Amino acid sequence: MAEVKLESVTKLYGRKKAVDGVSVTCKEGEFLSIFGPTGAGKSTILKMIAGIEEITSGTIRFNGRVVNDLPPQERNVSMAFESYNLYPHMKVYDNVAFPLRAPRWGLRLEPAEERRRVKEIADFLGIGELLERLPQHLSGGQKQRVSLARALVRRPEVYLLDEPIAHLDARLKFSTQSLLKEFASKYGSTIVYVTHDYREALALSHRIVVLRRGTIEQEGTPEEVFHTPRTDFVGRLIGEPPMNLIDGDAATRDGEAWFQVGDRFGLPIRGPRAEAMRAVTRTEQGKPVARLGIRPENIRVSRARPGPAAFQLPVYAVVQEAQSTVVTFELPGTFFYARTRQEIGSADYRVGEPLWIDLDPEKIFFFPRTVALSTKA
Amino acid sequence: MSQVELRSMWKIYPRGNVVGVKDLSFTIRNEEFLAILGPSGGGKSSTLRMLAGLEEITRGELAFDGTVVNHLGPAERNIALAFESYALYQRLSVYENIAFPLRARGMKQAAVAQKVRWIAELLDLEPLLDKYPGSLAGGQQQRVSLARAFVRQPKLTLLDEPISHMDQRLRAEVRARIRHLHEEMHNTTVYVTHDQAEAVSLCDRMVILHQAQLQQIGTVEEIWHRPANRFVASFVGEPAMNLLPARLRDRTTVVLPEVDHESALSFRGELDPGAHAEVTIGIRPQEIGVLRAAGVANTLPCIVRLLEFQGENTILTVTTDGPAQHTLKVAVAASEANAVGERVFLQVRPESIHLFEGDRPVLRRALAG
Numbered sequence A: 001m002a003e004v005k006l007e008s009v010t011k012l013y014g015r016k017k018a019v020d021g022v023s024v025t026c027k028e029g030e031f032l033s034i035f036g037p038t039g040a041g042k043s044t045i046l047k048m049i050a051g052i053e054e055i056t057s058g059t060i061r062f063n064g065r066v067v068n069d070l071p072p073q074e075r076n077v078s079m080a081f082e083s084y085n086l087y088p089h090m091k092v093y094d095n096v097a098f099p100l101r102a103p104r105w106g107l108r109l110e111p112a113e114e115r116r117r118v119k120e121i122a123d124f125l126g127i128g129e130l131l132e133r134l135p136q137h138l139s140g141g142q143k144q145r146v147s148l149a150r151a152l153v154r155r156p157e158v159y160l161l162d163e164p165i166a167h168l169d170a171r172l173k174f175s176t177q178s179l180l181k182e183f184a185s186k187y188g189s190t191i192v193y194v195t196h197d198y199r200e201a202l203a204l205s206h207r208i209v210v211l212r213r214g215t216i217e218q219e220g221t222p223e224e225v226f227h228t229p230r231t232d233f234v235g236r237l238i239g240e241p242p243m244n245l246i247d248g249d250a251a252t253r254d255g256e257a258w259f260q261v262g263d264r265f266g267l268p269i270r271g272p273r274a275e276a277m278r279a280v281t282r283t284e285q286g287k288p289v290a291r292l293g294i295r296p297e298n299i300r301v302s303r304a305r306p307g308p309a310a311f312q313l314p315v316y317a318v319v320q321e322a323q324s325t326v327v328t329f330e331l332p333g334t335f336f337y338a339r340t341r342q343e344i345g346s347a348d349y350r351v352g353e354p355l356w357i358d359l360d361p362e363k364i365f366f367f368p369r370t371v372a373l374s375t376k377a
Numbered sequence B: 001m002s003q004v005e006l007r008s009m010w011k012i013y014p015r016g017n018v019v020g021v022k023d024l025s026f027t028i029r030n031e032e033f034l035a036i037l038g039p040s041g042g043g044k045s046s047t048l049r050m051l052a053g054l055e056e057i058t059r060g061e062l063a064f065d066g067t068v069v070n071h072l073g074p075a076e077r078n079i080a081l082a083f084e085s086y087a088l089y090q091r092l093s094v095y096e097n098i099a100f101p102l103r104a105r106g107m108k109q110a111a112v113a114q115k116v117r118w119i120a121e122l123l124d125l126e127p128l129l130d131k132y133p134g135s136l137a138g139g140q141q142q143r144v145s146l147a148r149a150f151v152r153q154p155k156l157t158l159l160d161e162p163i164s165h166m167d168q169r170l171r172a173e174v175r176a177r178i179r180h181l182h183e184e185m186h187n188t189t190v191y192v193t194h195d196q197a198e199a200v201s202l203c204d205r206m207v208i209l210h211q212a213q214l215q216q217i218g219t220v221e222e223i224w225h226r227p228a229n230r231f232v233a234s235f236v237g238e239p240a241m242n243l244l245p246a247r248l249r250d251r252t253t254v255v256l257p258e259v260d261h262e263s264a265l266s267f268r269g270e271l272d273p274g275a276h277a278e279v280t281i282g283i284r285p286q287e288i289g290v291l292r293a294a295g296v297a298n299t300l301p302c303i304v305r306l307l308e309f310q311g312e313n314t315i316l317t318v319t320t321d322g323p324a325q326h327t328l329k330v331a332v333a334a335s336e337a338n339a340v341g342e343r344v345f346l347q348v349r350p351e352s353i354h355l356f357e358g359d360r361p362v363l364r365r366a367l368a369g
Helices: A042-050 A092-101 A111-124 A140-152 A170-187 A198-204 A222-227 A232-237 A271-280 B044-052 B094-104 B109-122 B138-150 B168-185 B196-202 B220-225 B230-235
Strands: A004-013 A016-026 A031-035 A057-062 A077-080 A158-162 A191-195 A207-212 A215-220 A244-253 A256-261 A265-268 A282-284 A287-294 A299-302 A311-320 A324-331 A334-341 A354-359 A365-367 B004-013 B018-028 B033-037 B059-064 B079-082 B156-159 B189-193 B205-210 B213-219 B242-248 B253-256 B263-266 B278-283 B288-291 B299-309 B313-320 B327-333 B343-348 B354-357
Touching: A004 A042, A016 A042, A016 A215, A031 A042, A031 A198, A042 A077, A042 A158, A042 A191, A077 A140, A092 A111, A092 A140, A111 A140, A140 A158, A140 A170, A170 A198, A170 B196, A170 B299, A170 B313, A191 A198, A198 A222, A198 B299, A207 A222, A207 A232, A215 A222, A215 A232, A222 B299, A232 A244, A232 A287, A232 A365, A244 A265, A244 A334, A256 A271, A265 A311, A271 A287, A271 A365, A299 A334, A311 B168, A311 B196, A324 A354, A324 B168, A334 B168, B004 B044, B018 B044, B018 B059, B018 B205, B018 B213, B033 B044, B033 B196, B044 B079, B044 B156, B044 B189, B079 B138, B094 B109, B094 B138, B109 B138, B138 B156, B138 B168, B168 B189, B168 B196, B189 B196, B205 B220, B205 B230, B213 B220, B213 B230, B230 B242, B230 B278, B230 B354, B242 B327, B242 B354, B253 B278, B263 B299, B288 B327, B299 B327, B313 B343
Parallel strands: A031 A191, A031 A207, A077 A158, A158 A191, B033 B189, B033 B205, B079 B156, B156 B189
Antiparallel strands: A004 A016, A004 A057, A207 A215, A244 A256, A244 A287, A256 A265, A282 A287, A287 A365, A299 A354, A311 A324, A311 A354, A324 A334, B004 B018, B004 B059, B205 B213, B242 B253, B242 B278, B253 B263, B278 B354, B288 B343, B299 B313, B299 B343, B313 B327
C-alpha cells in the first residue's frame, strides 16, 4: 500500500482549467473520497493519479516517489471506471482475472489459485453466478459489479474507484457500499474514491475532499464536512433534503443582532452566531445582507406556537419517510424543508395549512454567498 | 379524478407464453395517490401499460368509474402520462408543449392560455414559456413534463419512471412539487417505481407487485407494521428488515438458537394458533435500541463490525455472540458514537418483533398509534 500525494496539480484542456492547483494527500491505508457535482474535475484527478491523463503542472508522488512520467502500467494501481470498460469478447471470469495475468506484476498464478481469487471476490460482490457469461448478457448493475471485482481482485498500491456503485439500484447500492467498506478495512487498502453521492462519501471515507470547479472547497472527516460545512456550497451538497439556505437582512433591533427575511419573519441572533453573521454580512443595494443555513433536521414545526422566535408559513407539501416526515414550505425563489421525527403514518398536516416553524438557534450557520440560491434554475 | 378498478386482470404475452401480470385485482380510489412498487420484472410496467391503454388486457376488466374501458385506446381513456416514456415535443415551445393536451381536447384559445399561465405560475415556468425543450436544463424539462401532466384533470394521472436518478436537491424539490400538484388538483395519481423510498415518500397507499402478482395493498403504515409476507417485509425499508432463524419457546417468547446461549426475546401480538416452532424473526434496523450494558430484558449481545456514517444517522453492522454469528443492521443516531469492535446489546421492544413461518407472517401485530 502506498501514500498518494498531489502537489499543486493542474490540468488544462485547451484554455479550460479542469483541475486547478489541487494539493491533497491520501495516506497509506486511507479511504479518501473526492466528492463534488458533475464537472467538478473529480474523474480528471483520478485519471491523473492512474496516469491515463497527463498532468499540465504539479507533481504526483507515490510513497514520495514522483510518478508524473510513469505510464499507467508502471504505476501499481487498480482502477474501476464508471463506464465499466469491460472487454466485450471475454467472459466475466476472464475480465476479472485479467489484472492477475498482467505480466508486469509477475504473479504467474497457478490456474487453481487464479480461480480461487476470482471466485472469492466475485462471490463477495454477489456475482459468483455470472462468471461464465459475456458482458453483453449482463444488466448495467451486473456490469458495474464485474468492473468493481476486476479492480479489487489484485492488491495494488492504490485503488482508484470512479463512481463504482453509481449505477446499482438503491438496495444493491447500500449493500455493495457496506461490502466495499468491509473490504477496505480488512485489507487496510489505500483507496481514492470518486463520487457525487454524499451518502457514499459520508459512509465510506476516512476523509472527504469536496471539489468545486477544479479546486478544493473543503477537506475533512465526514463528521467535519457534515457538521461544519465551510461554505454554502458544501452545506447544500449534503443531505436529502439538502441544507436550507435563506437570504435576509442583517439588521439590529434594540441593540440585538437580527436576521430579517422580508416581512415574512425575523430571528434574534445571539452569542457567537451574531458574530458569525457579522463576519459574513455584505452590503448589497445599500442594505447589509447575510445568508443563513440550517439543516431540515434542526427545524421544528408545530400547530401551536412553540416560542417567541417562531414564525408561520403555509405548508406547500408533506412528504413521508420511513421514520420521519418532511414538510416543505415555499420562500421567494426557493423551497424550505423541515424534517420532523414521527412514527410512520402519523403526519396529518394539510397543504396550505399555516404551521409554526422554530429554528434551533444552536444549529444555524452563516455563510458568505457563493452559490445562486434559486433551486428553480 | 375517478375510481379505477382492476378486476382479475391478466397479461399474457403470446411470445413464449410469458405471464406479465397474474389475476390482478385492486381499486384505485378517487383522488388517491397510489404507488405501484416492485422490483424490475415484477409486473409494474405491464400494469402501467394496461392502465394507459398501451397494452391489451389479456383477461379481466379495467373500469373507470364503473365503466369498462378495456377496448378504449390511450386517448379515449382520458389519462395523463408524465416522465421519460412520454418525452417533450422538441419542435414545440414550452407553452405549446403544456397546451398540447388541452388543444387535443378542443379547448378554446382563451381558456388554453388561462390554464397554461396558471400551471406555469404554479411551477415557476413563466420565464420559460417561449423557450424550446432543447435549451432547458434537466430539472426544467422535468417541470414542463409535470406541467403537461397536471394542466388538466384527467381521469387518471400516471407517473412513470423513478425520480431516483436526479441529484438530491432536485429530487427533494420534485417530490414536493408532485405531492403539491396532486393535492391542489385533486387528481387520482398512480406513481410507478422500483424505489421503495420514493413510494413511501409520495403515496397514500401502495401496491406491491412481485413475480407478476399482487403481494399487498395498503397504507405505508400497514405495509411497515403488517407486511403480508416475507418479501414485502424485506422489500420496504432501508436498510432492510433483519431476518434470523428462531424457535418459539411459548406463546410469547422466541429463542435464537446459537446466539449467546439461546437468547430469549418476548414479543407482543396475536400468534397464529397453527404456528410451528421453527420460525423466522424479523426486526427492523430502525426499531432497535443499542445499549452498552447487559442486564436489560429483550437484548441480544453483539459486536460492532462496521460503521456507516449517514449524517444524522449511522448504520451499524453487528454480529451476534455465539456460534451462529448472525449479521444485523442497526440504524442509530449519529450522536451515539459507537466504535468498531465494541460490545453492544441490541434491545428489541416486544411490539417491534415480526415472526414468519416460511413466507407467511404468523404474528399479527398492533399498528402503532
